[in-house]
Amino acid sequence: MRTTRTARTARTARSSAVVALAALGALTLAGCGGDGEDGDGGAADATPGSESSATVELPRLDGQKIEVAAVWTGPEQENFTKVLDEFEKRTGATVTFVPAQDPIVNFLGTKIAGGSPPDVAMLPQVGAVKQAVDQKWAKPLGPEAKAELAKNYAKGWQDLGSVDGTPYGVYFKAANKSLVWYNNTVFENAGASVPKTWKDFLTTAETISASGVTPVSVAGADGWTLTDWFENVYLSQAGPEKYDQLAKHEIKWTDPSVARALTTLGELFGKPELIAGGANGALQTEFPKSVTQTFTGGDQPKGAMVFEGDFVTVNIAQTDAKIGTDAKVFPFPTVGDRAPVVTGGDAAVALKDTKGAQALLTFLASPDAARIWAGSGGFISPNKSLDVAAYPNDVQRDIAKALIAAGDDFRFDMSDQMPQSFGGTPGKGEWKALQDFLKNPKDVTGTQARLEADAAKAYKN
Numbered sequence: 001m002r003t004t005r006t007a008r009t010a011r012t013a014r015s016s017a018v019v020a021l022a023a024l025g026a027l028t029l030a031g032c033g034g035d036g037e038d039g040d041g042g043a044a045d046a047t048p049g050s051e052s053s054a055t056v057e058l059p060r061l062d063g064q065k066i067e068v069a070a071v072w073t074g075p076e077q078e079n080f081t082k083v084l085d086e087f088e089k090r091t092g093a094t095v096t097f098v099p100a101q102d103p104i105v106n107f108l109g110t111k112i113a114g115g116s117p118p119d120v121a122m123l124p125q126v127g128a129v130k131q132a133v134d135q136k137w138a139k140p141l142g143p144e145a146k147a148e149l150a151k152n153y154a155k156g157w158q159d160l161g162s163v164d165g166t167p168y169g170v171y172f173k174a175a176n177k178s179l180v181w182y183n184n185t186v187f188e189n190a191g192a193s194v195p196k197t198w199k200d201f202l203t204t205a206e207t208i209s210a211s212g213v214t215p216v217s218v219a220g221a222d223g224w225t226l227t228d229w230f231e232n233v234y235l236s237q238a239g240p241e242k243y244d245q246l247a248k249h250e251i252k253w254t255d256p257s258v259a260r261a262l263t264t265l266g267e268l269f270g271k272p273e274l275i276a277g278g279a280n281g282a283l284q285t286e287f288p289k290s291v292t293q294t295f296t297g298g299d300q301p302k303g304a305m306v307f308e309g310d311f312v313t314v315n316i317a318q319t320d321a322k323i324g325t326d327a328k329v330f331p332f333p334t335v336g337d338r339a340p341v342v343t344g345g346d347a348a349v350a351l352k353d354t355k356g357a358q359a360l361l362t363f364l365a366s367p368d369a370a371r372i373w374a375g376s377g378g379f380i381s382p383n384k385s386l387d388v389a390a391y392p393n394d395v396q397r398d399i400a401k402a403l404i405a406a407g408d409d410f411r412f413d414m415s416d417q418m419p420q421s422f423g424g425t426p427g428k429g430e431w432k433a434l435q436d437f438l439k440n441p442k443d444v445t446g447t448q449a450r451l452e453a454d455a456a457k458a459y460k461n
Helices: 014-029 074-091 104-113 126-134 143-152 155-160 184-190 198-210 223-238 240-247 255-267 280-285 287-292 312-316 355-364 367-374 393-406 429-439 442-458
Strands: 063-068 093-101 120-122 169-174 179-183 305-307 327-331 341-350
Touching: 063 074, 063 104, 063 355, 074 093, 074 312, 074 355, 074 367, 093 120, 104 120, 104 143, 120 126, 120 169, 126 327, 126 341, 143 355, 155 169, 155 341, 169 355, 169 367, 169 393, 179 184, 179 312, 184 198, 184 327, 198 255, 223 240, 223 255, 240 255, 255 429, 255 442, 280 312, 280 327, 280 429, 287 312, 287 327, 355 367, 429 442
Parallel strands: 063 093, 063 120
Antiparallel strands: 120 341, 169 341, 179 305, 179 327
16 A cells, blocks of 8 residues: 555565674674854754764744644653754744644644644654645655755655655654663573574573563553564564565455464463563553663563663663663564564654745754754664764664665564554554454454454555
8 A cells, every 4th residue: 555665565675684683683792882053054063973064054944933743752852852953043943842642643634624734743654644645734845855865865765755756754763673672680690691583582581580580571551562563573474575465455464474473472472471560561561661660670670671672772761771781682583584674763744835844854854953863862863874973872873773774675664554543543453453462362363353354444445
């Protein structure tokens, strides 16, 4: 269904996975290692992790007001606000962050119906970009934004922000969603080794459990984390071609490949003693808590490992754990004949055809904007022109290098490619079906049937 993917879905992810994992493999040992106001929006003073001058020219926008909507809260909102502050200083515009509810498409629909859409929205799903275009909400990128995008982004990321060949979105924030973070003290006390395969992962979990610590923290209250679990298992086990077919609903969720992946995932979910709080506890655990409870409690945390993307570092920073020493990371274990490389991202899309909206998209497509958030941590940019020295530690630098090294050959989060009603709505579709599966992982056939029924409605086929 996603036209932005069809041009490159036939490519194999094997080469990118090898390159990415070569860089990520070192992460288990990795350690951590005033603003300008110029008249033409050009040069800016150095900031931590920045270069001494700007790389992109921006227009003066004195007196103009710009609203930017996003679902980000907490540290993410704070760090994005720093980016918007820099844009204000360089252009003279006044930018307001508009907190949006999830799913953001529903939020935007209400705003647009009321005649007050934001100028720019940060859309966290490929499907949301497509829907915004189909609804005639989104405005194409202007020439300056397109030029900046072409200069700084691999074609794969450009394609993801395009619909029918027309570029609409700038993927400002990306994520490597094939990582497992672990409490190093627990591993050392248990004599556990870093796993490379799914079988090794389960063995490591049993070893940690025998040491008296529950091995895996699962954020079951947030259905999107469960889709990420499934996608990594499925991509590694079924392969990239099947992954692309399922993402577009060219094969059904009743396919044997889905049953195999669910059965594999059930090898973990079916052992409540391996999950912090068991299934019921996991279903009450939201994502931030799943991370913080892994890195608090001394040598007796509620969980020893937590799966999720590079953005986990934001939540680790809310604990006393030091990334690279107390909190380490390894690639998602290989399930089939290759390790998975799943990415996600947030695209900036203009909802008003104004000079201010286009200037902001141009800025967000530049390394200047990415450099600001990169220095704060919890952020990975697909912008290949960003100097990795901007990232705060070796762990995040290596993750960023791996993402850029993947080039065009990566697989974007499957649920984010789907219609939002199926792949991106709390309490519905895939999110709800996988939460029910976490509660009852023996019901593989029933889970498949529910997934397929909901998918057929969403895809209208």
